[in-house]
Amino acid sequence: xxxxxxxxxxxxxxxxxxxxxxxxxxxxxxxxxxxxxxxxxxxxxxxxxxxxxxxxxxxxxxxxxxxxxxxxxxxxxxxxxxxxxxxxxxxxxxxxxxxxxxxxxxxxxxxxxxxxxxxxxxxxxxxxxxxxxxxxxxxxxxxxxxxxxxxxxxxxxxxxxxxxxxxxxxxxxxxxxxxxxxxxxxxxxxxxxxxxxxxxxxxxxxxxxxxxxxxxxxxxxxxxxxxxxxxxxxxxxxxxxxxxxxxxxxxxxxxxxxxxxxxxxxxxxxxxxxxxxxxxxxxxxxxxxxxxxxxxxxxxxxxxxxxxxxxxxxxxxxxxxxxxxxxxxxxxxxxxxxxxxxxxxxxxxxxxxxxxxxxxxxxxxxxxxxxxxxxxxxxxxxxxxxxxxxxxx
Amino acid sequence: xxxxxxxxxxxxxxxxxxxxxxxxxxxxxxxxxxxxxxxxxxxxxxxxxxxxxxxxxxxxxxxxxxxxxxxxxxxxxxxxxxxxxxxxxxxxxxxxxxxxxxxxxxxxxxxx
Ligand SMILES: Cc1cc2nc3c(=O)[nH]c(=O)nc-3n(C[C@H](O)[C@H](O)[C@H](O)COP(=O)(O)OP(=O)(O)OC[C@H]3O[C@@H](n4cnc5c(N)ncnc54)[C@H](O)[C@@H]3O)c2cc1C
Ligand code: FES
Numbered sequence: 001x002x003x004x005x006x007x008x009x010x011x012x013x014x015x016x017x018x019x020x021x022x023x024x025x026x027x028x029x030x031x032x033x034x035x036x037x038x039x040x041x042x043x044x045x046x047x048x049x050x051x052x053x054x055x056x057x058x059x060x061x062x063x064x065x066x067x068x069x070x071x072x073x074x075x076x077x078x079x080x081x082x083x084x085x086x087x088x089x090x091x092x093x094x095x096x097x098x099x100x101x102x103x104x105x106x107x108x109x110x111x112x113x114x115x116x117x118x119x120x121x122x123x124x125x126x127x128x129x130x131x132x133x134x135x136x137x138x139x140x141x142x143x144x145x146x147x148x149x150x151x152x153x154x155x156x157x158x159x160x161x162x163x164x165x166x167x168x169x170x171x172x173x174x175x176x177x178x179x180x181x182x183x184x185x186x187x188x189x190x191x192x193x194x195x196x197x198x199x200x201x202x203x204x205x206x207x208x209x210x211x212x213x214x215x216x217x218x219x220x221x222x223x224x225x226x227x228x229x230x231x232x233x234x235x236x237x238x239x240x241x242x243x244x245x246x247x248x249x250x251x252x253x254x255x256x257x258x259x260x261x262x263x264x265x266x267x268x269x270x271x272x273x274x275x276x277x278x279x280x281x282x283x284x285x286x287x288x289x290x291x292x293x294x295x296x297x298x299x300x301x302x303x304x305x306x307x308x309x310x311x312x313x314x315x316x317x318x319x320x321x322x323x324x325x326x327x328x329x330x331x332x333x334x335x336x337x338x339x340x341x342x343x344x345x346x347x348x349x350x351x352x353x354x355x356x357x358x359x360x361x362x363x364x365x366x367x368x369x370x371x372x373x374x375x376x377x378x379x380x381x382x383x384x385x386x387x388x389x390x391x392x393x
Numbered sequence: 394x395x396x397x398x399x400x401x402x403x404x405x406x407x408x409x410x411x412x413x414x415x416x417x418x419x420x421x422x423x424x425x426x427x428x429x430x431x432x433x434x435x436x437x438x439x440x441x442x443x444x445x446x447x448x449x450x451x452x453x454x455x456x457x458x459x460x461x462x463x464x465x466x467x468x469x470x471x472x473x474x475x476x477x478x479x480x481x482x483x484x485x486x487x488x489x490x491x492x493x494x495x496x497x498x499x500x501x502x503x504x505x
Contacts, residue, residue: 015472041473063475291459294472326457333457376456377445384447 002027002308005090005098007080008106008241009033011041011293012273014061016104017070019301029072030098032090034107036077037129038062043290045132046156047328050139051163056129080107083248085266102304105245105256105264105271106297109238109288114148114207121215123232126153135233139164143230146170146219148207150177152327154235155190158199159329161231169200169227171207171219182336183361185346186371189353190334197330202227238288240275253277255286260318262300263307270304272296280320282339289325322383322390332356332374337383338390340369350378358382394484394491397422401488403429408453410434410444417497420481422490423464425451429490430464431481437462438474 004020006013009031017031033039039061048054062070075092082091083103090098111125122143124135135157139145145161147154150172161168174180176187177194194201202221209220210232218226240255251257251265255277262270262278273293277286299319306313327334340361351357351373358378361369367386372379397411403424412419412434419434421444432453434444441457448454452461452470460474467477481496 011472061472290473324459335457376441380445380447380454380456 002102003030003098003100004028004102004104004304004308005030005032005100006104006106007032007090008104008108008273008275009035009039009074009076010106010108010273011039011061011290012106012108012275012297013104014039015294016106016272016297016301017072018066019298020104020305021069021071023301023305025301025305027101029070030075030100031070031072032075032078032080032092032098034077034079035128038076040129042127045129046126046153047160049129049132050136050157050160052136059129079244081244083245083250083269085249085269088268101268102308103269104297104300104304105250105269105275106273107241107244107275108293109240109274111234112237112239114210114234114236117210118212120210120212122212122230123210123216123234125234126157127238135231138231139166141230142166144169144228145231145233146227146229147233147235148219149173149235149237150191150194150201150203151181151235151237152178152325154233155194155329156327157233157235158194159197161233162197162199162330166231168198169202169229170194171205171221171227172201172203173206175204177201177203180342182371183340183342183344183346185353186359189373193330193332238274240277240286242275257284258300260320261303261313261316262296262319263303263313268304268307270300272300278319280318285323285339287323289323291324292321295319295321322387324383333372333376335372335376335379336369337379338367338369338386340371344368346371349382351375360386394486395494395497396486397431397483397490397492399488400424400429400485400490403490406448408444408446408448410442417499420492420497421453422483423448423453425464429483429485431483431490431492432462432464432467433478433481435478436460436474437469437476437478443478 041059044059079093080090111127145166145168147158147170150170158168179187206222211218242252256271258278274288302316303313324337344361344363349358356374358372358375370382409422421434423430436455445456446454451464454461458473460469467480
């Protein structure tokens, strides 16, 4: 019997399993996941979970019905440590090995940390449910919170910590948060969202040290300032989990390199989700957003099955979606589509930049992105315009 | 029976949102061909209003996280939504779209 192993049991892994079964795969399916917890969804971790508005069962990615459909062997709490491409054998933690005819790499990414910092209580990153529970525990006591990094996760943590009544400061290395992703105007608007809600924003400085004995007491900034803090949350991006593939022959460069159909450089091995850097008309993209991890595994499953069935994978659909990310901060819904360049012009379409609005980015007159705050209907309409422009790129 | 709106007010391809004190939950009305569909307007995932979403034949796509619900069954096609939205049987009486009050009553399951 054919065996397909899916490595990683986050959204991309579960979706790959779901897609394989939906495509009629009836062989053996093994899911290998480092986390011991049943698969869960990450976006609520920085939002509802920190606020205590939902529990583990509310964010489950599988239920009994889905597990029955998947009919899989679940190796949870089990890390894959190596992959031998010739035999397509996985080595699992403890030395056990698992032979597979096809492999889906869905090992995602982990939170980046600040290099060379001491291990102190009260210092957090946020990627897993355990991380969220530990942070929630620390946020249940009064104390000042410093968030390092003003990206999406930093912003959401700041918003949640503020809602819990804490004094919060965001330290952002750039002159404005998300400046390089969204350009100066949008970054200004998002920066104001923080300050309007009583969160202090310190920009243009780096963090050079964390001070404390057992627990953190102060955050040292590159301009010499010391910010008092009982809780520090480091939100400085994510690193793709590819180390385990060293020596496997699967080419990696800031993620697992794939073609438009999610195929890696080794036959019978595909990759999807946060870990995958896929080729597309725009060059190469590694997207760390939810919608990509939901949709890419479907393409990966299709091309893997075609390969295993001896069909032409080139006849399978490609992965080239319009990038999309949402974020919830301070009770507003933020939605962004496309890949606007920093220098693209932001043009208001409806509403007001001081409140809720929908806006488009333009490059040489052409629409290159859509940004909206609390305007889902207008966002949807504009995104459709952008999608048509994107598909004729 | 609760009268929702004149059938003449429903435009094919558009969603009509009904949110009124005499209607227990916000509803979305859609006319596809000659049939009128009535579903809960609030997405089963979080709190988006589906009438802000995109209509495609018998499907309505949530404007926030893009689960698509079948208007006939209420089922989502893909996550993040996992649970169906409720569908309600409507009748057209004297040109008015009407819904059975009992169908709208909140159960423990839907009252979140
Ligand atoms: C706090 C937070 C909030 C977010 N909010 C949003 C949001 O609002 N909007 C949005 O668009 N996106 C959001 N995201 C991003 C979104 O959650 C990710 O894009 C998505 O989780 C990626 O899924 P994935 O399956 O590719 O990777 P992951 O979710 O990282 O899953 C990978 C899994 O593989 C496991 N693994 C790693 N290495 C191995 C190994 N060697 N062997 C076995 N298992 C392994 C990991 O333990 C993990 O369980 C958020 C992310 C976080 C962390
Ligand atoms: S609110 Fe509708 S899919 Fe999330």
